[in-house]
Amino acid sequence: MSDGLRVVVHNDTTDAMMASLYEAAPDLDALACHSNAELEDAIGSFRPDVVYSVRFDVSQPFPRDALLGDAGPRWISVGGSGCDHLGKWNTERTTVTNSAGVASAMMAEFVFGCALHFTLDIPRLQQDKANRTWPIRMVSPLKGKTLLIVGLGQTGQAVAARAKAFGMHVLGTRARPSPVDHVDEVHAADDLPKLWGQADVICVCVPLLNSTRGLVDQAAFDAMKPTAILVDVSRGGVIVPDAAISAMTKGQIKGAAFDVFATEPLPADSPYWDLPNTLISPHCSAVYEGWDLASFDMFLANLKRWQAGDSLNNIVDPNRGY
Template sequence: MGPVTTLTVLCGDLKPPGMRDVEAAAEVRYTGEAGLAEALRGADALFVYDFLSTAVPGAWHAADRVRWLHIASAGVDPVLFPALRESDVVLTNSRGVFDDAIAEYVLGVVLTFAKDFARSLDLQRESRWQHRESERIAGKDVLVVGTGPIGRAIARLLRAAGMRVTGAGRRARTGDPDFGTVHASGELPRHLPWADYVVAVAPLTEKTKGLFDARAFAAMKPSARFINVGRGELVVTADLITALKTERIAGAALDVFETEPLPPENPLWTMENVLVSPHMSGDYLGWRDTLGEVFAENFRRWLAGEPLLNVVDKKLGYVPGAV
């Protein structure tokens, strides 16, 4: 594999940090969505730093030499379109950057629900002293749907807090070091009724799209809370809204949505039993620097002809492993 001479970086106005060594070794073309097609002509590799962009499929016709595409996220669905899937282009992601931060977010919203922090803040603003009792989280049952690195980090942290955690993944198994028991996600409705908290963190594939629909929410206990830190398209939003309005489930914490930004008129914004955050559960201080470091290391490996990190199986839609 010869050295890369031209690298296109889809970044908009915000360029990735830590690119000095990369710029010294290649011609780097920084571009926004409008100039992507032109910047792809003659390029050997593409770095999708703007990982929320959906511009790559429409510009791909100009990618006449690209052999490697790296995306600055764990999810690869924005770039896993048919032409790329069927090509010989190597796809890598930024797996590992967000694991612990997202796990902390999940623990945080679990505690927010259990300790009724949102209500405490409302009462504080009203200068009202209203004593309440809160829930314990120790001993509560959690089902983590998605058993990749992020799901495993969530399982470890919630277990450390005294919660009982099992997983749901591509294949059922026992004796898993982080989950103990892993159920098959294809049989999800069978395993939802006992969970106090259901955490969605599965990769978005044809099999997981719309996984949480009316049937899934109907299978949950009325006291269950649903947390989505995976992909918005894992959920049929209308079915979730109905489940919340009818108190089929007790609440939801949502960091990702089918449409982002979440439209102002969406009822999720104003529901008392819903926590909304703007796709930020993995974004900690310094995360952009870490993304730049991950790409720079893979770029060094590319130039040296060494095996790349985080190579995605384009048929599966994620880096192979125990999921």
């Protein structure tokens, strides 16, 4: 299968990736693309068998139709975990894999960094420093508190493991409820209405699917404790923006950290920027030094399987979205 194999690598920086690719498979034909437009052109002219693609440029339309069209590759390796930008595809023609798990540990650290920002009262400590004042601040431990993880995929499971190190009680949801390490109670997503009010910290890390779009709505915020902390590292569209903005404006919960948005980059006139007790980050919870090369290593391991005719790891079901 390797004879005449054509591979496209699509990322903003590709030098190290291309070097690793040629080292692992020196006989293949490869092309680097550094924009969505270049990728679309390459599909028509180069006609790759395999495309490794990182969705790094949201300012240009992603060439979904070209990737999944007649000239598109037989295998698309998504450099991240989310595949909602591809929509649906014909699995008889196109195989899609992702890099699920490559950033789960980092995302779990990010979740707790955000939670600790509020439980340790970092904003007021910073203000005290700026004011050169010395009031005694009462910090709040995570030990004994309840964490609700909405989505027990690899990221959710990494969050659960770290939660146990803090001594938390862990609740979680997944599409097919079954026991999960470090999780005290595993529920179906349909149980969320009765779970929101039990949680002191809520981590949202589900993929964007028809079943999860708008999952965290006004009713969810209304059910949360006024002392709750929400951290969203899922995908834009899982949380209803109007509901989040309303809840934070009214002070319905203690704090929230939003790493993902329906429109990215977040427009300068978005109400999110002015919300109180809110952290805003540019979809960076999974971005750490070396993540792209770690993801590419996963691709290279899968490429060996592809060349050997073996089944690939991390194949995505377009109906499930993961």
